[in-house]
Amino acid sequence: MTKAEMSSSSDESVPLSESIKRKHENINYDLDSDYDSDDALSKQPKKKKKSKKHKNKKIKIKEESEESDDDEAISKKLEKKKKKKSKEKTVEKETDSLSKTIKKENSKSNVKKEEEEEEQQQQQQAEDSKEESYKWWEDDKTNDEGWKSLVHNGVMFPPDYKPLPSHIKLYYDSQPVELPPEAEEVAGFYAALLETDHGKNPVFQKNFFHDFLQVLKENKGTLNGIEIKSFDKCDFSKIHAYFELLKEEKKKMSAQERKQLRLERQKEEEPYKFCELNGRREQVGNFRVEPPDLFRGRGKHPKTGKLKRRVQPEDIVLNLSKDAPIPVPPEGHKWGEIRHDPTVQWLAMWRENIFDSFKYVRLAANSSLKGQSDLxxxxxxxxxxxxIDTIRKDYRRNLKSKIMLERQKAVAIYLIDVFALRAGGEKSEDEADTVGCCSLRYEHVTLQPPNIVVFDFLGKDSIRFYQEVEVDKQVFKDLIIFKRPPKQPGHQLFDRLDPSILNKFLQSYMPGLTAKVFRTYNASKTMQDQLDLIPNEGSVAEKLLRYNAANRTVAILCNHQRSVTKGHAQSVQKANARIKELIWQRIRLKKAILQLDKKQRKKNPKYFSEIDDLTKEDEIEIHEKIIERETEKYHRKFLRENDKRKFEDEELLEEKVLNEWLEKVEALKEEFKEELKTGKVEIKPALNTVEKLEKQIERLDLRIETSSIQLKDKQENSEVSLGTSKINYIDPRLSVVFCKKFGVPIEKIFTKSLREKFTWAIESVDENWRF
DNA sequence: GTTATAACTTAGTAACGTGTAG
DNA sequence: CTACACGTTACTAAGTTATAAC
Incomplete structure (x- = not known):
């Protein structure tokens, strides 16, 4: 990988606030020269010049006090709804408090009761949403002017920092350190990540430590006079261990405690979950303000590990109707600003301190606004x-254009169209070095005559894009030209291009056409084509498998990857072993048949041939595995049983009992030994005829087949993420049509939340619809 | 034209919770 | 009935793009 080294030193020794504000100098480039006369380097090397301007516009507070009287209508409306609900719940509440008093004596029935209540609640909610659901896709009026009214309760803040117990401390040079809570919190953020890749990343450590010292300084240093200077002398392990302990305890929580916690949480977030948009109740998406933490940048991010500071109400801008009641800010605080901008979709926003960019609180994916954008x-x-035909024809022609700019446009669109590359906007120094089409550099493409291109670069999220592909002959020639000396590593391939030039050009074909539309188009087109290939036959499970295969083609096209889960290799191995064992069982049954009737083999040699494939080593391995498993089983059973008895104050089982159990395993072991020696198998007495054995084998065949298919699917999916394309790229109507035509329940393809997000598709399409 | 800003979509993953094998 | 693998959701980082400002 030739990823350019990034200088991550820019923030060193600069106070936090300074580093946030600092502007990078703009560098002047010589931009004039004439490309076509071969001065290819006019813009090269294209230095990253995007400087971060920090407006730090203090968010002004527009006073909106006079408005508050007009709110009544809407608040009344809201109240009416609440009343309706609370009326229904008063009864429940009474029984609830009642049941609480009985709780101690009769906790079991209480759980049941709570469960019932919750179920009722959920049903109630489902009914509510059904009754209120607004089928915007059946309306033909378009809401171009933005929303008419927006009423909401603001945002939910994370809890205040709770200091660690006094015996849990950071150690410096083996000395306990008394940290002010503000600094302790930051130390805790790091301690929590101590054993993770982030925690071990030197850049992360450096950025964290810098900001940690900054916070410490802001709070007048440690409370016991220890001066912290070196990261290496800091010992976070005690704090880390404490967090681990908390996690353990959380895991051990009983069902009731969990439920209690969940209910509390639900109650707390209730006011924020919904808002009223144009008079209708809609779900809010991310109503929780992002809690402070260490910034976890992906890939080689120069800023990873920096402190993401706590957001105060004063940092937050709320956006709502003029006549909406203004949510009450937390005690002792004021909102940064109240705005009434119907042209935007956010309910609240704030500026974060890592990039000085904005974070928005917006509606949920199942909202009408999001649905409309999606459609x-x-x-x-x-x-x-x-x-598309015209566009393709044009870019094929322009691959030979005399004008270099045209040629670059043509090649770029070719790459975007054929390999689903992203536009590739310019990035600044203090971001990870990732690229898309327009920002591809010399080192990202290798040319192998006659027309093989190797792409190797990091794309969005620092996900590697690696492909060896055959390209159009003319594209290959053009790429040679784009790489011609004096260009060299570090130089832009498309030195005349950026997304805005490209997009402007695309708009000449079709209003609103931009580079990213090609990804959506090609993804959905591919899905349609793949689905068309699926025959309408077989079981639902088979059809699902086919659907997923089609989905996977799209995911691969879009390069949607995921990291293999830690247990993956192991679980594949396990599945393999399972299949091997099943085959072994099958072989045993076949042997058993031959034991009953030797002539069978002559009749169907092929059927029995696998018997010879089983080696002694394999057999021994399988035997050992089974023995091991059985032994473990009994050990576990023993432990569990005694745990239970201890808990219920009963007499414990003696070691003897365990040994008795284990004798069974020993017996099995002996059987296996015998079997290995003589080659004779002993099968359950019930299977005493050839027919019965054959039937059993048939069943095994089926299990082996399904296990194999599942395993194959699992392996093929281990590095591919199907979700992203399903959520963002594949027109949901394709999936709906597929389900209707093939008799597959939509729940098999869309989870509950996806069904909500795509209701517009589910309810609006008949089976003849095509992308 | 270039650069900055704002607002929106797309993205992988950690945390959570649930179904199911054992 | 439990444990745990696995699917789902929550979270927030990282893109794109339109538009304003220079």
Whole structure:
């Protein structure tokens, strides 16, 4: 990998506040020269010049006090709804408090009762949403002017910091350190990540430590005079161990405690979960303000580990109707600003301190606003169908254009269209070095005549894009030209291009056409084509497998990856072993058949041939595995049983009992030994005829097949993430049509939340719909 | 044109919770 | 019935793009 080394030193020895504000100098480039006369380097090397301007506009507070009287209408409305609900719940509440008093004597029935209540609540909610659901997709009026009214309760703040117990401390040079709570919190953020990749990353450590010292300084240093200077002398392990302990305790919590906690949580977030948009109740998405933490940048991020500071109400801008009641800010605080901008979709926003960019609180994915944008996105992609032929014809022609800019545009669009590359905007120094189409550099493509191209670069989220592909002959020639000396590593391949030039050009074909539309278009198109190939036959499970295979093609096209889970290799191994064992069982049954009737082998040699494939070593291995498993089983059973008895004050089982159990295993072991020696198998007495054995074998065949298919699926999916394309790229109507036509329940394909997000698709499409 | 800003979509993963094998 | 693997959701980082400002 030739990833350019990034200087991550820019923040060293600069106080936090300074580093946030600092502007990078703008560098002047010589931009004029004439490319076509071969001065390819006019812009090269393209230094990262995007400087971070920090407006630090103090968010002004517009006083909106006069408005508060007009709110009544809406608040009344809200109240009415609440009343309706609370009326229904008063009864429940009474029984609730009642049951609480009985709780101690009769906790079991209480759990049941609570469960019932919750079920009722959920049903109630489901009914509510059904009754209120607004089918915007059946409306033809378009809401171009933005929302008409927006009423909400603001945002939910994370809890205040709770200092560690006094015996849990940071150690410096083996001395306990008394930290002010503000600094202790930051130390805790790091301690929590101590054993993770982040915690071990030197850049992360450096950035964390810098900001940690800064916070310490802001709070007048340690309380016991210890001066912290070196990261290496800091020992976070006690804090880390304490967090681990907390985790353990949390794991051990009983069902009731969990439920209690969940109920509390639900109650707390209740006011924030919904808002009223144009008079209708809609779900809010991320109503929780992001809690302070260490910034976990992905890939080689220069800023990873920096402190993401706590957001105060004063940092937050709320956006709502003029006549909406203004949510009450937390005690002793004021909102940064109240705004009434119906042209935007956010309910609240704040500026974060890592990049000085904005974070928004917006509606949930199942909201009408998001749904409408989504539909619009897919309709735009479908619109591209009408233009794609022209566009392709044009870029093929322009691959040979005399004008270099045209040639670059042509190649870029080719890459975006064929390999689903992203636009590739410019990035600044203090971000990870990742690229897309327009920002590809010399070192990211290797050319192997006659027309093989190797792409190797880090894309969004520092996910590697590696592909060896054959390209159009002319594209290959153009890439040679784009890489011609004096260009060298570090130089831009498309030195005349950026996404805005490209997008402007694309708009000439179709209004609203941009680079990203190609990804949506090609993803959905691919899905349609793949689904068309699926025959309408077989079980639902088979159809699902086919659907997932189609989904996977799309995910691969879009390079949607996921890291293999830690247990993956192991679980594949386990599954393999399981299959091996099943085969072994099958072989044993076949042997048993031959023991009953030797002539069978002559009749069907192929059927029995696998018997010879089983080696002694394999057999021994399987035997050992089974013995091991059985032994473990009894040990576990023993421990569990005694745990239970201890708890219930009963007499404990003696070691003797365990040994008795284990004798069974010993017996099995002997049997296996015997079997190995003589080659004779002993099968359950019930299976005493050839027919019965054959039937059993048939069953095994089936199990082996399904296990094998599942395993294959699992392996093929281990590095591919299907979710992203399902959520963002594949027109949901394709999936709906598939389900309708093939008799597959939609629940098999869309989870509950996806069904809510895609209700517009589920309810609006008949089975003849095509992308 | 270039650069900055704002607002929106897309993305992987950690945390959570649930179904199911044993 | 439990344990645990696995699917789902919550979270927030990291993109794109339109538009304003220079």
């Amino acid at each position: 619009k996105k897919f309709e735009k992609a479908r619109e591209l169908k009408k233009h």
